[in-house]
Amino acid sequence: MRARPLQCPFCDNFLRRPVDISFRSMELTGGICTCGSVYVLDRTGHNLGEIFMEALTFVCRGDIDRALALDPGDYDSIDYDYDHHSNMTGGRPKSGKLGKLVFVRLKD
Numbered sequence: 585m586r587a588r589p590l591q592c593p594f595c596d597n598f599l600r601r602p603v604d605i606s607f608r609s610m611e612l613t614g615g616i617c618t619c620g621s622v623y624v625l626d627r628t629g630h631n632l633g634e635i636f637m638e639a640l641t642f643v644c645r646g647d648i649d650r651a652l653a654l655d656p657g658d659y660d661s662i663d664y665d666y667d668h669h670s671n672m673t674g675g676r677p678k679s680g681k682l683g684k685l686v687f688v689r690l691k692d
């Protein structure tokens with residue numbers, strides 16, 4: 585996969601670097617797209633399960649009970665290799681390690 589600028593997989597918006605967010609009881613590094621999708625960064629690339637749960641909770645506005653009750657058919661999700669330094673997905677990092685970026689969007 586070729587490296588390319590960070591873009592929402594659902595609406596093709598170009599997105600900013602993930603930022604540190606404190607939301608209710610959550611602390612994460614990520615962002616929100618105008619289409620309603622959210623993205624969460626896993627800096628190490630090794631905590632994907634945990635980050636995925638954070639993304640689900642974040643897209644449910646911090647409602648963890650609702651996040652846990654979601655069926656896989658209730659949302660779309662995609663994860664990318666991500667280089668925080670260049671704000672690019674895919675490709676190989678110029679320096680340091682690749683993290684993972686998880687996108688989740690609830691279906692209507």
Ligand SMILES: [Zn+2]
Nearest residue numbers: 592595617619
């Ligand atoms: Zn979007």
